[in-house]
Amino acid sequence: MKPTSTEEHNRLGEARKGIPWKKWGPYLSERQWGTVREDYSENGDAWNYFTHDLARSRTYRWGEDGLGGISEDKQLLCFALALWNGRDPILKERLFGLTNSEGNHGEDVKEYYFYLDSTPTHSYMKFLYKYPQAPFPYVDLVETNRRRSRTEMEYELLDTGVFDDNRYFDVFVEYAKADPEDILVRITAFNRGPEPAELHILPTLWFRNDWTAVMEKPAGQKPLITQLEGPTGTCMAIASHPVLGNYSFYCEGDVPLLFTENENNLKAGINNFVVLGQQHAINPGKAGTKMSAHYRNSIAPGQSAVVQLRLSAITARSAVAETSVNDPFGIGFNQAFASRLQEADEFYKLVAPAAASPDRAAIMRQAIAGMLWSKQYYYFDGDTWLAEHQAHPLLGGQNMTRNREWFHMLNEDIISMPDKWEYPWYAAWDLAFQTLPLSIVDLDFAKEQMKLLLHKDYIHPNGQVPAYEWNFGDVNPPVQAWSTLFLYLIGQAQYGEADLDFLKLTFHKLLLNFTWWVNRKDRFGKNVFEGGFLGLDNIGVFDRSAPLPTGGYLEQADGTAWMALFTQNMTELAVELATRDPIYEDMVLKFLEHFYFIALALNKPGHDSMWDEEDGFYYDLLRLPDGSGKRLKVRSMVGLLPLCATTIVEKWQREQIPWALSFIQARARRTPGFLDGIHPTGPGHYGVGGRGILALLNPERLRRVLTKMLDENEFLSPYGIRSLSRYHLEHPFIFNVEGQDFRVDYLPAESDTGMFGGNSNWRGPVWMPMNVLIIRALLQYYLYYGDNFKIECPTGSGNHMNLFEVARDISDRLTRIFLQDENGRRPVYGGTEKFQSDPYWRDHILFYEYFHGDNGAGLGASHQTGWTGLIAKLIQLYGLLDEKTLLEGGKHVIFQ
Known part of the structure; x- marks a missing residue:
C-alpha cells in the first residue's frame, strides 16, 4: 500500500529520483571538541585534549559544530547561530558541557535546547535554545560537579539560578526551503524576563577548513566569502567554493558583516571583536572564510526581535528564488514559510494515528524531529588518521593507538546519530534501532543507513561491524539482521513489492558478520x-x-x-530469498x-x-x-x-x-x-x-520468566521493564x-x-530499546497462543492478561514517561519544577538515554532521541493495532 500523498511525500518521491531535497539539512554537529577524531594527544585522552575552551580558536580537522545549524551533505559550507548577552566572557557559538572526567556521572551537556520540528526532507525545521541573560556559569558548573560524588545528583544549569525570574531569552531558529538549495531562515528571540535586556544575534556562515595542509594532506584551493552590495534594505555576501559552487547570503536590514578566517588563532576574530572590542580582530576588507552578521537588540519584557536571512545557490531553480535577487524578503519569503509549515502539519497529521490524543501526537512528532535533527555529517579516513598518529600498521607506524586495525575505513556520509552533542559518532546497535522510527517518515533513509553500516568502507573485511568510534573493534549486539528484516517488510507492505536488491545486498554482508561471530565469539565451538x-x-x-x-x-x-535471535532473523531473510531463488x-x-x-x-x-x-x-x-x-x-x-x-x-x-x-x-x-x-x-x-x-x-519457562519480569518488586516498573531486578535493592549480589x-x-x-x-547505567533504569525487543517477543508469543496463554500482570495482582495485553501494558507504561498525568506533570521531568509547570518549558520534550526505574525521570544523555525515539514507533503501533487484527492477519500486519 503506497503512502497517502502530501507535498512532503511528493518531495520524498522527488528525492528518490535525484532532486536534492536532502542536500541541506541539520548535518552540523553540536560538538566536535573532545571527540576521538580530533584527538592528536600522545595518551589518547580525547576528552581533555581538545576542550570546549579551545574550540573557539583552534580549527577542527574532521568536522564542524555550531548552535542550531545546518550544512550541505559534505559539510563544506556551514551556517549556525551565535549569541551574546553582553555579559558572557565568550560568544555562545556551541554547546557547553562536562567531559567524562569533569562530571560526577560522566559527560553531560549543560544547556537547554529542543528540536521542535522537522520534515524528513528538512523542508521545514524548528529549533529552540534557551539563553540566560546572566553570565553563563561555566566555572560554577565544572567546579561544583567535580566536587560532587557519584552518590550525589548532577549539578544542572537550572540549579545555578541563571533562569530565576525568567531572565533568559527563548531563541527560535526556523528553516524553510523555497527550493532544494534556497533556504530561508527566521530567528525569533523572546525576552522572557521582567526587564529590557540586550541580545546580540550573530547568524554565522563559514567554510569547513579543507584548504590548510595537515601533515600528509596538501593544501587545497581556498574558498572565500565576500561582501557585495545587496538589494535595498539588505546586506549581501557571496560564498564561493571550488567544488560546491556559489551561494548568495542575504541579511535583512542594514547590518554590519564581520569577516575572519576559519583557521587556527583566527577563527576567534569575531568573538574578540564583539566581546573584547578588538577592532583589528576582523578583516576590514570584508572577505574571509567565516562571516557573521551582527544584529544588536534591546528587547523589552515579553517582546521579541526577528532576524531574517536567506541562503541560495546561484543556480536555484524555483520561481521564489528567481525573484529573491531583487526582493529576498518580500511576499514570497513569508508565503514560503507559511506553506512549508502547513505542509509539515499535513504530513504529520497522516503520520500520527487518528486515534492518538493531541499529547501523544505531539510527543511522536517531537521524537521524530529529534531523530531527524540528529542526522550528522561524519568524516573519518582511517588511513589518514592512523598515518597522522604514526600508527598505520601498513606504513610502518609503531604507535599502538585505538582503531589500528580499521585502516580500511573511509566514512564520509550523513549518519543517524544517537545524539548531536554527547555522541558525535555512530554506534552499530544504536543505529540499527534508530532505523525503526526513522522508517515511519523516511523509509529510504532508514534503508540507506542499514546499507551504510554494512558497506565495505565500514564493515571490516573479516566481517565485524564497527561498534563505535572510541573502539570500532568492540562488540555491540548483532541486531542489524533484525532491523533489516523490519525495514524490508515495511517496504513490502508500503509499496506492495519486495526490494530484492536491498535484501540481497544486506543478506550477503550479514552472512559475513554472522560468520565472524561464530568464528570469533564461540570460544570452543559449543554454540x-x-x-x-x-x-x-x-x-x-x-x-x-x-x-x-x-x-x-x-x-x-x-x-x-x-x-539465537540473529539466526531467526537470518532464517526469515533467507526464506524470502529462497522462495524466489x-x-x-x-x-x-x-x-x-x-x-x-x-x-x-x-x-x-x-x-x-x-x-x-x-x-x-x-x-x-x-x-x-x-x-x-x-x-x-x-x-x-x-x-x-x-x-x-x-x-x-x-x-x-x-x-x-x-x-x-x-x-x-x-x-x-x-x-x-x-x-x-x-x-x-x-x-x-x-x-x-x-x-x-x-x-x-518452552511454555513452563516462559511462565516462570514472565512471572519475575511482571513482578513490581522485581522488573516491572510503572514506566516499563527495569534493566535490573529491584530484588537486588534488599538482596545485593556479592x-x-x-x-x-x-x-x-x-x-x-x-x-x-x-x-x-x-x-x-544498566543496574536498574528503564531502557527503551530492550523494552521494545520484549514487546516484540510478547506479540510473537501472542500470535501463537492467542487467549490460550494468560498470566498475572502485575504478578500477584489477580489480574490475568493475554500476551497482547501484557505487551500493550508495557507500551503504555513507557509512553506514560512522556505524557501529562492528571495533574499536568510529565514523569520524564521528575521533580524539576520549571519543566513541570512553566508554560514556556512543559511541552518541550526531551528524550533521554534511559529512565529512573521507579519514577520514570529522564537520566543520562538528555537528547539521546536515537533509540529512545522508538517511543514514536510504539505510539504508532498501538494507535493502529488491535488483538483481532493481529491474530487474524498475522505478524505481517505489524508492518502494514
Whole structure:
C-alpha cells in the first residue's frame, strides 16, 4: 500500500529520483571538541585534549559544530547561530558541557535546547535554545560537579539560578526551503524576563577548513566569502567554493558583516571583536572564510526581535528564488514559510494515528524531529588518521593507538546519530534501532543507513561491524539482521513489492558478520557466545570486556540469546530469498540448524547450565580455569534476553518451504534431543491459525520468566521493564574473589561506579530499546497462543492478561514517561519544577538515554532521541493495532 500523498511525500518521491531535497539539512554537529577524531594527544585522552575552551580558536580537522545549524551533505559550507548577552566572557557559538572526567556521572551537556520540528526532507525545521541573560556559569558548573560524588545528583544549569525570574531569552531558529538549495531562515528571540535586556544575534556562515595542509594532506584551493552590495534594505555576501559552487547570503536590514578566517588563532576574530572590542580582530576588507552578521537588540519584557536571512545557490531553480535577487524578503519569503509549515502539519497529521490524543501526537512528532535533527555529517579516513598518529600498521607506524586495525575505513556520509552533542559518532546497535522510527517518515533513509553500516568502507573485511568510534573493534549486539528484516517488510507492505536488491545486498554482508561471530565469539565451538559487555555496560558483577579476576571466561546468556535471535532473523531473510531463488535454500537450512544448536547449548540440563531451575531464570555462567561452572545469579536484562529470541512461522510461510520442515524432522530422527532446547513446534504443536514458533523458552519457562519480569518488586516498573531486578535493592549480589567483594546493587538512577566511565547505567533504569525487543517477543508469543496463554500482570495482582495485553501494558507504561498525568506533570521531568509547570518549558520534550526505574525521570544523555525515539514507533503501533487484527492477519500486519 503506497503512502497517502502530501507535498512532503511528493518531495520524498522527488528525492528518490535525484532532486536534492536532502542536500541541506541539520548535518552540523553540536560538538566536535573532545571527540576521538580530533584527538592528536600522545595518551589518547580525547576528552581533555581538545576542550570546549579551545574550540573557539583552534580549527577542527574532521568536522564542524555550531548552535542550531545546518550544512550541505559534505559539510563544506556551514551556517549556525551565535549569541551574546553582553555579559558572557565568550560568544555562545556551541554547546557547553562536562567531559567524562569533569562530571560526577560522566559527560553531560549543560544547556537547554529542543528540536521542535522537522520534515524528513528538512523542508521545514524548528529549533529552540534557551539563553540566560546572566553570565553563563561555566566555572560554577565544572567546579561544583567535580566536587560532587557519584552518590550525589548532577549539578544542572537550572540549579545555578541563571533562569530565576525568567531572565533568559527563548531563541527560535526556523528553516524553510523555497527550493532544494534556497533556504530561508527566521530567528525569533523572546525576552522572557521582567526587564529590557540586550541580545546580540550573530547568524554565522563559514567554510569547513579543507584548504590548510595537515601533515600528509596538501593544501587545497581556498574558498572565500565576500561582501557585495545587496538589494535595498539588505546586506549581501557571496560564498564561493571550488567544488560546491556559489551561494548568495542575504541579511535583512542594514547590518554590519564581520569577516575572519576559519583557521587556527583566527577563527576567534569575531568573538574578540564583539566581546573584547578588538577592532583589528576582523578583516576590514570584508572577505574571509567565516562571516557573521551582527544584529544588536534591546528587547523589552515579553517582546521579541526577528532576524531574517536567506541562503541560495546561484543556480536555484524555483520561481521564489528567481525573484529573491531583487526582493529576498518580500511576499514570497513569508508565503514560503507559511506553506512549508502547513505542509509539515499535513504530513504529520497522516503520520500520527487518528486515534492518538493531541499529547501523544505531539510527543511522536517531537521524537521524530529529534531523530531527524540528529542526522550528522561524519568524516573519518582511517588511513589518514592512523598515518597522522604514526600508527598505520601498513606504513610502518609503531604507535599502538585505538582503531589500528580499521585502516580500511573511509566514512564520509550523513549518519543517524544517537545524539548531536554527547555522541558525535555512530554506534552499530544504536543505529540499527534508530532505523525503526526513522522508517515511519523516511523509509529510504532508514534503508540507506542499514546499507551504510554494512558497506565495505565500514564493515571490516573479516566481517565485524564497527561498534563505535572510541573502539570500532568492540562488540555491540548483532541486531542489524533484525532491523533489516523490519525495514524490508515495511517496504513490502508500503509499496506492495519486495526490494530484492536491498535484501540481497544486506543478506550477503550479514552472512559475513554472522560468520565472524561464530568464528570469533564461540570460544570452543559449543554454540555458547561471549561478546564482552555487549552494550550492557556495567550490568554484570565484572567488567565483561576485561580479563576476569577469577581467570576463565563467561558463557553469556545475553550473547547466546542475541545469536539465537540473529539466526531467526537470518532464517526469515533467507526464506524470502529462497522462495524466489532456490540457491538460497541451503542458507535457510544453515540458519535453522544454527538456531537449534544454540538453543540446545543455552537450555542444556545440569548444574552448569545458564538456566537455573530453582530460580526459574537465566544467568551468565562463569567458567573457571578448572572447567567447572558457576552461575552469576544477577537478575538482570541478561536473563530476560532469551525471551526475545522468538519468531513466529506463519502457516503460509511454512508451506513455501516444505523441504525445510522435512530437513528438521530428519535431523531430529538422526540426532536424539535435537528439539529439546526449544519451545515445542511442528505437527501436533501448531498454535492459533496453524502457526509454528521458534523460541528458546518452552511454555513452563516462559511462565516462570514472565512471572519475575511482571513482578513490581522485581522488573516491572510503572514506566516499563527495569534493566535490573529491584530484588537486588534488599538482596545485593556479592561475589568474593580472594578476599575482594564484587557487588551488584539495584540502582534506579545514575551509576555509583566508575566502571565504563560511570555515565552509563544498566543496574536498574528503564531502557527503551530492550523494552521494545520484549514487546516484540510478547506479540510473537501472542500470535501463537492467542487467549490460550494468560498470566498475572502485575504478578500477584489477580489480574490475568493475554500476551497482547501484557505487551500493550508495557507500551503504555513507557509512553506514560512522556505524557501529562492528571495533574499536568510529565514523569520524564521528575521533580524539576520549571519543566513541570512553566508554560514556556512543559511541552518541550526531551528524550533521554534511559529512565529512573521507579519514577520514570529522564537520566543520562538528555537528547539521546536515537533509540529512545522508538517511543514514536510504539505510539504508532498501538494507535493502529488491535488483538483481532493481529491474530487474524498475522505478524505481517505489524508492518502494514
